[in-house]
Amino acid sequence: MKFTERLRKNHQFQFVYKNGRSVANKYFVMIIKENGLEVNRIGISVSKKVGNSVVRHHVTRLVRESYRLHESMFNSGLDIVVVARKSAAEASYQDVESALLHLAKLEKIIR
């Protein structure tokens, strides 16, 4: 991903949770905070409630893939945290893609 880094540390996530603004739909919760950098930073959080290890990895990959394929549409200079909800375990790739773009439109961070 050319224009994007990843959020890795727990304190980065906590900062976004405390200071960001959030929006949600059936599958995901998206939390946004401007980071003052040139690039976006994305973090994906899938808790143990969603499923076992295989299911959680799968959800993570679907989110990362759909973000990657639409990376150029997003505004830059944002920290984005995507939290998966329980129903995301049964979602297909098309569901994830449309849900992610829907949330991005709600936040008006998409071109």
Next chain:
RNA sequence: UAAGCAGGACAGACGAUCGCGGCCGCGCGAAAGCGCGGGUGAGGAAAGUCCGGGCUUCACAGGGCAGGAUGCCGGAUAACGUCCGGUGGAGGAAACUCCCAGGCCAGUGCAACAGAAAUAUACCGCCUGCGUGAAAGCGCAGGUAAGGGUGGAAAGGCAGUGUAAGAGACUACCGUCCGUCUGGUAACAGGCGGAGCCAUGUAAACCCCAUCCGAAGCAAGACCAAGCAGAGAACGAUAGGCUUGCCCGGCCUGUUCUCAGGUGGGUCGCUUGAUGCGGCUGGCAACAGUCGUACUAGAUAGAUGAUCGUCCAACGACAGAACCCGGCUUAUCGUUCUGCUUACGCU
């Protein structure tokens, strides 16, 4: 052909495009890194963390008590609670499967309810003697565990002799126990002789016996780099701390606690191993030896996915390595191979 039993293998495949983590090579770059090319990249259970071992550090090269685990016998193994082969028991018509399977004739405990009585007994009953009574019967003293109902369990079973009635009191068969002989490494099996059999169940009750067990865990541990600030309290050699829970013994000399401050980066450990596969030899087997051959993930918030097309058993279950092995247990859509048993039919 059908039903079943046992053991093994596989765990969607191929192509295209876009992406991800290591590794190798080349190029650019001071470096970080970037680009191109090549090759590689999750499991049969990677899971649960229930056992065992390697490895590393600590302690000791030392003893006792406590505690824990295992539990028919023999073997395999680095080791095991695992595996193999036997013995005994249970199930099945069979192939075959299952069993925490040492010891209540060491000690202690428990056995509700029912029942006369639960580890010791006479409620009903049976019988004898005496008394009373015309008799039936009643009362007293005694004998008796064959019969009765209860119960998981009622003092070997069954048949006969015997007897007033009965009783292993006696006898045959079966069972039990003891001794001895034979076979077997052993568990055990079989034979012979004796005891007429003073005694139930429970040790997944305490316990006894035999064997084994030092502790912690790769966030172990080793190294490099960066950075910081100390202060207070208690006790101080008849003290404090470490050493396995305790004791003895041993070691150290400042130790412990509280508050505050700093870092939270990198390298190694890290994958070649009690390794996999194939052949041969030994062994009933588990397994061992030997020869050949292969190298097949090493991330550090954590890499395998998405889309399209074709195929099928037709939408593909259970499920993701985190130091590494050997097992056990649990989850699982299905496909397939081999051997065996029984029934039916045909030749």
Next chain:
RNA sequence: GCCCGCGUAGCUUAAUGGAUAGAGCAUGGGGCUUCUACCCUCGUGAUCCCCGUUCGAUUCGAGGCGCGGGUG
């Protein structure tokens, strides 16, 4: 990674290996009252699942499932 604990009615809980598993709250029916509340009375359980030991298991043993906690 390592180590503990718990699971009983809708909720909070009790139990020596021997009940029909006992309470309180809640809830449903009935009574009392003109009505409601209070009060009285009657009812309502897969002892988390499964296998075993035992004559008999909530209790003992093995395995599983779920929940909670400690520690690095």
